[in-house]
Amino acid sequence: MTAKILVVDDHPVVRDGVTLLLRSDPTLVIAGSAESGRAAIERVGELLPDLVLLDLRLPDMLAPEVIAGLRRAHPGAKIVVFTAHGDHQGVVAALEAGAHGGLLKDVAGTDLATALRRVLRGERVVDPRIMPDAGQRTDALARSGLTRREYEVLRLAAQGKTNPEIAEATGLTRNTVKTYLQSALHKLGARNRVEAIGKASEAGLL
Incomplete structure (x- = not known):
């Protein structure tokens, strides 16, 4: 090919x-x-x-x-x-x-x-x-169970970006951004995005 x-x-x-x-x-x-x-x-x-x-x-x-x-x-x-x-x-x-x-x-x-x-x-x-440090982050990402997209959306949320801004930066729809964020929250056992960012940070992901 x-x-x-x-x-x-x-x-x-x-x-x-x-x-x-x-x-x-x-x-x-x-x-x-x-x-x-x-x-x-x-x-x-x-x-x-x-x-x-x-x-x-x-x-x-x-x-x-x-x-x-x-x-x-x-x-x-x-x-x-x-x-x-x-x-x-x-x-x-x-x-x-x-x-x-x-x-x-x-x-x-x-x-x-x-x-x-x-x-x-x-x-x-x-x-x-x-x-x-990309290699260490990749290991932490594998352990977290987050997909690349969920991680990408969470990283942008951690920078203070709103869902519409994340949608613009990633080329995703707002609904898709919301879905990825909810999925990331669920996998990290977090109730809201602030808690999710804290847990992701503790896990060495951010």
């Missing part, structure tokens, strides 16, 4: 570099590229790629905005943010907005191909240099 990839970066050298890095893997095909967030959202609807490799810093839009737009235009695409800096907060914001992975641009070709294939299989892949 070949997977189509859209590369979004405002530097031609990066777009060309990714093409070269992935050329040795016949299962990953560069379907096209875009140099801005707006162009990416337009192109994703035309190309319908399996995966979008997205530069964290684009000239026209913040990564979370681009991710929300991409998900509206083509909900089936996996999104991996690509950054030159181990910008922890930027990557966290992108993951919270619905990205499926975060990689540093100095990744070697074989590692890049492997990471993208893992994301395409449904895994969440984050370079440990960006988020060293």
